[in-house]
Amino acid sequence: xxxxxxxxxxxxxxxxxxxxxxxxxxxxxxxxxxxxxxxxxxxxxxxxxxxxxxxxxxxxxxxxxxxxxxxxxxxxxxxxxxxxxxxxxxxxxxxxxxxxxxxxxxxxxxxxxxxxxxxxxxxxxxxxxxxxxxxxx
Numbered sequence: 001x002x003x004x005x006x007x008x009x010x011x012x013x014x015x016x017x018x019x020x021x022x023x024x025x026x027x028x029x030x031x032x033x034x035x036x037x038x039x040x041x042x043x044x045x046x047x048x049x050x051x052x053x054x055x056x057x058x059x060x061x062x063x064x065x066x067x068x069x070x071x072x073x074x075x076x077x078x079x080x081x082x083x084x085x086x087x088x089x090x091x092x093x094x095x096x097x098x099x100x101x102x103x104x105x106x107x108x109x110x111x112x113x114x115x116x117x118x119x120x121x122x123x124x125x126x127x128x129x130x131x132x133x134x135x136x137x
Contacts, residue, residue, distance in 0.1 A: 018118045021061070025111035028057040032088070032104055036097045044095070051092040054103075058085050080106055 015023060035050035062081040067074040084106040091099035 016118075018114065018122055021064075022111065022114050022118055024057050024061055025107060025114060028054045028061075029104060029107060029111065031057070032100045032107075035088075035091065036100050039091070039095050039097045039100075047095065048092060051088050051100075054088055055085055058088075058107075077110075080110065 031050045031054035035047050035054065038044075038046035038050060058081050062078055065074050065077055084103040087099045087103035087106070090096065091103070
């Protein structure tokens with residue numbers, strides 16, 4: 001393992017659950033930017049790599065949604081992930097950067113909300129506090 005990979009692995013393994021969620025959003029949004037660049041450059045293979053990675057991240061985020069405390073909130077969050085995924089799939093199929101922008105518009109507010117919770121000291125370990133902060137029942 002080279003120095004950079006060791007650095008990245010160390011950072012990921014030491015993140016709080018909330019920090020990991022924010023990092024996943026950040027990487028997904030970076031993937032979307034890279035996919036846009038690939039579309040502009042006509043690099044179909046790179047577009048596919050970046051959109052596939054973004055979709056994998058969204059699937060991971062969707063799979064980690066806790067449906068227990070507030071099923072309605074969970075359903076709304078899943079529907080946002082589904083919408084973003086649909087935009088990304090369409091962007092990859094059609095080579096349409098506007099669809100990636102649409103996905104960013106769905107994901108950016110979510111990333112900002114999770115980032116605000118992290119700034120307020122919620123690390124994701126105390127689920128009762130977290131659900132209270134986001135208005136869950």
